[in-house]
Amino acid sequence: MAKIIKDSKEAGVKDGDFVKEGARSVGVYFGCEDGLCGTCLVEVIEGMENLSEKNEKEADMGLEGNQRLMCQCRIKHGTVKVKLFETVTTIH
Numbered sequence: 001m002a003k004i005i006k007d008s009k010e011a012g013v014k015d016g017d018f019v020k021e022g023a024r025s026v027g028v029y030f031g032c033e034d035g036l037c038g039t040c041l042v043e044v045i046e047g048m049e050n051l052s053e054k055n056e057k058e059a060d061m062g063l064e065g066n067q068r069l070m071c072q073c074r075i076k077h078g079t080v081k082v083k084l085f086e087t088v089t090t091i092h
């Protein structure tokens, strides 16, 4: 059983399964669930090697480095730690 962690929450995911339901239960938000909207974008803090390779939809979105779409990834095994992708907003 693999594990996804965000902040202090964690969820089990069967080895090889899509990480989506586990990610949802630890507080990742979803929109289209089809790799189009970017709502489920996270930064992987630990365990990038435990996720499936970036797929075509993630590549099309131009994700960089440790950014992943949680609706597109499978977890191979082990633990993956993520945080929500934050954009910087300046209020004037």
Ligand code: FES
Pocket: 029, 030, 031, 032, 033, 034, 035, 036, 037, 038, 039, 040, 041, 069, 070, 071, 072
């Ligand atoms: S939920 Fe839309 S890209 Fe993942």
